[in-house]
Amino acid sequence: MLQFPLWKRLLVLGVVMLGAWLCLPNLLNAGQRAGLPGFVPSETVKLGLDLKGGSYLLLEVDPEELQQNKLLELSRDIQRSLIKKPNNVKFRGREVIDGGVRFRVVEPSQVDEAKRRVRELSSPVGGIGGAQSLDISEQNGVMTVKFSNARLEELEVEALEDSIEVVRRRVDGSGTTDPNIQRQGSNRIVLEVPGLDDPTELIELIQRAGVMTVNLVDDAADATQYRVDEPRLGKVKRLDAYTPEEYVVFEDPILTGSDFTSASQGFDENNSPQINFTLNSRGAKAFGEFTTENVGNRFAIVLDGKVVSAANVRTPILSGSGRITGQFTIQEANAIAIVLRAGELPAKLQVVEQRVVGAGLGEDSIRAGTMASAIGLALVAVFMILAYGLWGVFAVVSLAANIMLLVGALSGLGATLTLPGIAGIILTIGMAVDANVLVFERIREENRNGRSPINSIEIGYKQAGSTILDANLTTLIAAAVLFWLGSGPVKGFAVTLGIGIFTSVFTAFVLTRMFMSDWVRTLRPKKLPV
Amino acid sequence: MLLKYLPTEPKFKFMKFRMAAFALSLILIVGSIAMVVTRGLNFGIDFVGGVVVEVETPTKVDIGEIRSALSSLDLAGVEVTEIKDNLVAEETDTTIALIKTKAPEATGDEVEAAVQATAAGILTALKSEFGDIEERRKEAVGPKVSGELMQDGIMALVVALSLMLVYIWFRFQWQFSVGAVLALVHDVILTIGMFAVTQFEFNLSTIAALLTIVGYSMNDTVVVYDRVREELRRYKKMSQIDVIDMSVNRTLSRTLLTSGTTLLALISIFLLGGEVLRGFSFAMIWGVVIGTYSSIFIASAILLHTGMRRSTIAGGEAEPDPQGAQV
Numbered sequence: 035m036l037q038f039p040l041w042k043r044l045l046v047l048g049v050v051m052l053g054a055w056l057c058l059p060n061l062l063n064a065g066q067r068a069g070l071p072g073f074v075p076s077e078t079v080k081l082g083l084d085l086k087g088g089s090y091l092l093l094e095v096d097p098e099e100l101q102q103n104k105l106l107e108l109s110r111d112i113q114r115s116l117i118k119k120p121n122n123v124k125f126r127g128r129e130v131i132d133g134g135v136r137f138r139v140v141e142p143s144q145v146d147e148a149k150r151r152v153r154e155l156s157s158p159v160g161g162i163g164g165a166q167s168l169d170i171s172e173q174n175g176v177m178t179v180k181f182s183n184a185r186l187e188e189l190e191v192e193a194l195e196d197s198i199e200v201v202r203r204r205v206d207g208s209g210t211t212d213p214n215i216q217r218q219g220s221n222r223i224v225l226e227v228p229g230l231d232d233p234t235e236l237i238e239l240i241q242r243a244g245v246m247t248v249n250l251v252d253d254a255a256d257a258t259q260y261r262v263d264e265p266r267l268g269k270v271k272r273l274d275a276y277t278p279e280e281y282v283v284f285e286d287p288i289l290t291g292s293d294f295t296s297a298s299q300g301f302d303e304n305n306s307p308q309i310n311f312t313l314n315s316r317g318a319k320a321f322g323e324f325t326t327e328n329v330g331n332r333f334a335i336v337l338d339g340k341v342v343s344a345a346n347v348r349t350p351i352l353s354g355s356g357r358i359t360g361q362f363t364i365q366e367a368n369a370i371a372i373v374l375r376a377g378e379l380p381a382k383l384q385v386v387e388q389r390v391v392g393a394g395l396g397e398d399s400i401r402a403g404t405m406a407s408a409i410g411l412a413l414v415a416v417f418m419i420l421a422y423g424l425w426g427v428f429a430v431v432s433l434a435a436n437i438m439l440l441v442g443a444l445s446g447l448g449a450t451l452t453l454p455g456i457a458g459i460i461l462t463i464g465m466a467v468d469a470n471v472l473v474f475e476r477i478r479e480e481n482r483n484g485r486s487p488i489n490s491i492e493i494g495y496k497q498a499g500s501t502i503l504d505a506n507l508t509t510l511i512a513a514a515v516l517f518w519l520g521s522g523p524v525k526g527f528a529v530t531l532g533i534g535i536f537t538s539v540f541t542a543f544v545l546t547r548m549f550m551s552d553w554v555r556t557l558r559p560k561k562l563p564v
Numbered sequence: 565m566l567l568k569y570l571p572t573e574p575k576f577k578f579m580k581f582r583m584a585a586f587a588l589s590l591i592l593i594v595g596s597i598a599m600v601v602t603r604g605l606n607f608g609i610d611f612v613g614g615v616v617v618e619v620e621t622p623t624k625v626d627i628g629e630i631r632s633a634l635s636s637l638d639l640a641g642v643e644v645t646e647i648k649d650n651l652v653a654e655e656t657d658t659t660i661a662l663i664k665t666k667a668p669e670a671t672g673d674e675v676e677a678a679v680q681a682t683a684a685g686i687l688t689a690l691k692s693e694f695g696d697i698e699e700r701r702k703e704a705v706g707p708k709v710s711g712e713l714m715q716d717g718i719m720a721l722v723v724a725l726s727l728m729l730v731y732i733w734f735r736f737q738w739q740f741s742v743g744a745v746l747a748l749v750h751d752v753i754l755t756i757g758m759f760a761v762t763q764f765e766f767n768l769s770t771i772a773a774l775l776t777i778v779g780y781s782m783n784d785t786v787v788v789y790d791r792v793r794e795e796l797r798r799y800k801k802m803s804q805i806d807v808i809d810m811s812v813n814r815t816l817s818r819t820l821l822t823s824g825t826t827l828l829a830l831i832s833i834f835l836l837g838g839e840v841l842r843g844f845s846f847a848m849i850w851g852v853v854i855g856t857y858s859s860i861f862i863a864s865a866i867l868l869h870t871g872m873r874r875s876t877i878a879g880g881e882a883e884p885d886p887q888g889a890q891v
Contacts, residue, residue: 084840092709094676231699234684385680386706394620395700402838410832414825421821454769457833457841461776461848464829465783468822472787475818482573501790504735505783511727512779516772519720521713524772531776 036492036551046544050435053537056442079444082452083389084523085403087396088228091237092387093201095221100193100381101133101186108155108168109135112179115151123148134180142175152179159184190220193380198223201383203376204239223383231392237385239369243338244378246294247287250324251332251344255282263339275340276361283334283341288324293317297374299367302359307367309358311374318354326350335360342370403456410460411437418467422474423563428549429470429542436466436534436541443533452526462534468505469542473498481562488554490562495547502543506535574813578860579805579868585861589750596757603760608767609703611717613667613675613710614640615683618647618701621659621694630661633693637685639665647839660700662839667707676706717771721752724775728782736789743866744785747858751781751851758850764843773847780826781855784819785863791815792867804872808864823856 038046059067060078067076083090109130116123123144128137139148149170156168159182167185171178181189198217205213205225214226230236252269257280260271265285272281297311313321324333325347334344335358343360362370415433419426440459444451477494485493513535516528553559609616621630631644642665663686668678683704690697705713725748732741752774759766791811799807827849834845 094708237680384676385704386676387709388680388683388702388704390699390702392698392700394698395618398700399838399840402836402841406833406836406841409836410829413828413832417825417828453838453840454772454844457837457844460829460833460837461826464826465780465822467825468783468818471818471821471825475815475821478817479573479814497794501787504786504790508728508731508782508786509776509779511731512724512775512782515720515724515727516775519716519723520768520772521716524768527769527772531779 036488036495036547036554038548038551043548046548049540050439050545053435053439053442056446057438060441060445075446077445077448079441080448080450081396081400082450082455082523082526083226083228084391084453085396085400085451086228087231087391087393088226089230089233089236090387090389091225091227091233091240091385092218093197093223093225093240093383094386095190095193095197095223095380096382096384097190097221100189101181102130103381104181104189105130105133105135108179108181111155112137112152115155116148118151121147123151134178136176136178139175139177145172145175145177148177152177159188187220194221194223196380197383200244200376200379201225201240204372205236207372207375208236208239210236222386229393231390233388233390235365237388239372241383241385242369242373242379243382244291244373244376245338246291246374246378247336248289248321249283249285249287249334249336250328251334252282252284253332257282272334272336272339272341274344275337275342279341279344281334281341281344283336287336288333289313289317289321291374291378293320294374297371299364299371300357302357306359307362307364308360309367309371309374310355311358312355315354318352321354321356322350322352325352337370337373399453403453407456407460407463411463414463414467418470424553425470425474425550425563428546428553429467429474431549432470432541432546433463433466435545436537437463439537439541440530440534443537444530447533449529449533450526451530452523454523455526455530458527458530458534461531462538465509466534466538466542469498469502469539470546472502472505473542473546478562487559487562491550491554495543499543502539506539510535574816576813576816577809578812579809579865582861582865582868585865589858589862592757593750593753596753596760599757599760603763605756605760605766606763608765608770609664609666609705609710610767611710611714613679613705613707615663615665615667615679615686615705616701616703617663617683617686617690617699619661619663619687619690620698620700621661622696622698623659623694624657625659625694627659627661629693630659630663630690633689634663634686637682637689639682639686640668641666667710676708679704679706713768717768720771720775721778724778725749725752728778732782732786732789736793737872739867739870739872740789742870743863744782744789746866747785747863748778748781750858750862751777751854754854755847755851759847762846764846767843769841769844770847773844773851776848777851777855780852781858784822784855784859787818788812788815788859788864792864804868808867812860812864819856819859823852826852 056075056077058074059070059076067078070076109128112135113128116125124140125137125148126140128135139145149172152168152170156166156170158164159167165182165184167182169180169182194217198215201223202215205215205227210227210230212228214224216224218224225240227233227236255269257271260266260269260282262271262273264270268285269282270285272283274280293313293316295312295314297309300308300310302308328347329350330347332344332346334341336342342362343358345359358370411433415430418429422429437459440462473494476498477490480490480493481487510532513528513532517525517532520528627644627646634642634644642663645662647660647662665682665686667675668682683702687699687702725745728748729741729745732744755774755777759770788811791814792808795807795811830845830849830852833841834849837845
C-alpha cells in the first residue's frame, strides 16, 4: 500500500495539477480571463440563479385548450371536405362538443360517403402502420369524430416543441441575454433568465397567443347589433386595444400571422412608433388583390382578438411590405413586432411556477456561503491539526487539494453552483476528513496492537479500504437519488455532494497515503505521533 | 495532541443499554408521529403552493406596518417575518421582510393564474406604501407543481431507502440490511418530528437534508458493520454481544471525530450561511447527532435480534489477534 513508483506519483500530481489548472479562472476577474491565451481554460464555475439573481419560470401548455383549438381546426377541415363537389354531403348541426366534432348527415344514403371523406382526413400516427389519427363513429346518421389517443399524444408533443420554438424566438427577440429554455416532461417548458429580476413583462410577452389577422372592416354595420367573439352572418365585433372604439369586421381574414415573414419596430415621420412588416408571396398576392379591390375601405389588424390598428386603403399595396401605425407605445410596438415574428402559440401557456431572485439576495448568499465555507474549513483544519498533529497537517493539505479538485471539476464539467451546492461543499469539507480519520484510527489501533509504525500504516490503509468504499458508496447513492429526482438548487447540491465524494476519496486515500508513505520512509519514526 | 486523551480502545458496554435505547427511540418515534399529527409540519410553498416574497425596505420599518400594508389584499393565511441576514450580523438601517402566503381559494386553472397574480399584488401594495423597495426574492408555486414536488420528495426518500436496503443486503446479509434500514427510518422519522416541534419550514431543501442524513447515517452504520463482520470472523468463539460492543468501541473514536468535523462545518453554515440554508443546516445538525446514535444503538443493536448467522460471514481468513490472550 505504501509503494509509490514514479509513474504513480506523477499521476497523482498530474490530477492535482489538473484540478488547480481548471480552478485557476475562478481566481481571476472577467478582464483578466479575457486576456488569457487560448490554451488556458477560461470556464469558471457557473452560478445558479439563486446566486447571481434571475428568473426561473415553469410554463405549461394547457392540454384542454390545445385539444379545443385542434378540434376547431378539424371541424373546419371536415366542413371543407364534406362540401366538396361533386356529391357534396349535406349535413347539419356541426359542433365541437365533449372532446369531438359532431354533425348529422341529412341523407341516410350519404352516410357512407361522409365516413369515406372524413376517413381521408385521418392518417396513421408516426408513419405507415401506426394507429389512425381519428376515431370515427356513427349512430343514426350522427357522426362523431375524435382524435385517437395516439394522435392526442402526438399533438401534445408537437405543441410543446412548437411552443418552445415560439418562446425561444420571443425571448430572444426581447433582447434577453443568455436565456436557457428546456423541455420538461410532456407539456412543460423551463425558462431561466439570469439577471432578470422582474419577469412581469417577459411573462406578458410569452403568454400572448400571438394570433394575428388582418380583416376588412364593415363600416356600414351597426356595432350594437354584433357581439365580441360571437360571429353572426360572417361578421364579428372587435374592440380597439387602446381606445374605446368598436369595429365590425368580416370574420374571414385577408392575412394571417403565417403570411408575415418579418416585422420590426420603427418610427414614422412624426417619430411615433410603428411596426414595419414584410409578407411572403402568398400574403403579398392576397394583400395586393385586397387593396386593389378595396380602395377607400378600412381594414383592421387584429392581435389576439383586439384591434391594434385600423387604416384606410389609399392606394393598392403591391410591394408585399407595409407598416402598422397606432396608439401604441414603443414597448408595445416592439412587443407586437416580436410576437408577429415569433408566430402564434398552439395553445395558452400557463405559468405554474415562478422563482425570482434579486441580485441583492444573490450577492448576500454568495457572501454568506463564502464566509460559512471559510469558517467551516478553518474550524475543521484546526480540529484536525489539534487532534492529529503532523498527520492532521497531511489531512488538511489533502483537504485543500480536495476543494481545489472539487471546484476544478465543477468548472471543467460546466456544472452549476447553487446555494445548496455551497452547502454541499461545506458538508464535503466536514465529511472529507472521514476517510482520513478512518485510516488514522486504524493505524493507531494496529500500532497499539504491537505493529511497527510502517507496518501499521500499511495494514491500516489495507483494512480501511473496503470500509471507505462501502461508506462512500452509500452517500453516493443518496446523491444520485437527489440528482435524479431533485430540481434546480437541490440538483446543484447533489452535484457537489457527488463530485465531492470522488475527490475526497481520492485525496484521502491516495494523496494523504502518499504523504504518509514519504514521511514514514524518510524519517523512519520509531513511534507514531498519536 | 488531543487524541492522547481519547482512549484507543474504550470498553463501554453499549449493548447492555440497548433495551433502554430501544425504549427511548420508540418513545421518540411515537412522540414524533404524534407531533406531526397534532401540530403538523410548517410546509413551505414548495409542497403546498403559495407565494413567498422577500423585500428590503429603503428605511427601517416595523413588521406590523408591512402587515397592515398587506391587509387590504385579503391574502390567505399571510405570515410576515423579519429576516436577519445571518445570526451574528450587526444592526442595519433597512428591514428585510419575508412574506409568505398560501395559494388563494380558486378552482382548476384559475388557481394557477391567481397564485401568480398574488405575487404581483403583494409587490404593488408594498411599493405604494414604502416606495422604492428592493425585491430580493419572489417565488410563486401553483398547486399543480407543489403536489408533484411533494410526490417526488416522498419518492426520493423511498427510493433512497430501498437502494440502501439492497446495497447492504448485497454487501453484508439481510440481517444487516434490516438493522440498517430500520435505523434510517428511525432517523428520518425523528428528523421530521423535530420539524414538527420547531415548526421550521419543511421544504425541498429539507428533503435534500433528509437524504443527506440518510447517506451520512448509512455511512456511519456501514463503518460499524464492517467492523462487526471483521471481528466476527476473527473471534469465532466470542459471544455476539461482546463482538458488537468491541466493534462499536473500536470505531468509537472515528465516529466521534467525523461527527465532530461534520458538525463544525454544519454549525458554520447554520450561523453564517444565511436564511435560505438555515432549515437545511438545522436538519443536518440534528440528523448527524441522531444518525450517530442510531448507528450504535439501533443498527448495531438490532443485529442481536435478527439472528445474524456467523456461518455466512465466516468465509474470510481469520487473522490471529495480537492480543488474542485476552479473549
